[in-house]
Amino acid sequence: MSGPRSGxxxxxxxxxxxxxxxxxxxxxxxxxxxxxxxxxRAAAQADGQGEVSGHGIIALILGGIGSVIVGGGLMALVFFSNRSGHDQTVHDEYKSRVHPDDDPLR
Structure with missing residues (x-):
């Protein structure tokens, strides 16, 4: 047997x-x-129908999944844009056009 793991x-x-x-x-x-x-409970008190329909549940699930897919896709685009060097090119171009004393991103 080995001793306690020291990671x-x-x-x-x-x-x-x-x-x-x-x-x-x-x-x-x-x-x-x-x-x-x-x-x-509020809906049940208002009109006697407190249940969300099957269509409503499906819409909520699809909306949540769609939001996760869009968010993941946008994060992937930012990641790959950064890795490809496009962001650095834009940053270098910006730095060459703006005088250091006038840089609002400083």
């Missing part, structure tokens, strides 16, 4: 960030469930 350990700051992000995820899930159930 890279998380720093206190990294561990703190992970705990905060997991807490935020938990709060957001709790709020989403709360809002979802409260709208059902």
């Amino acid at each position: 890279p350990r998380l720093s206190t700051g990294a561990l703190f960030i992970i705990v905060v992000l997991v807490a935020l995820l938990g709060v957001s899930i709790w709020m989403a469930v709360d809002v979802w159930t409260s709208t059902d």
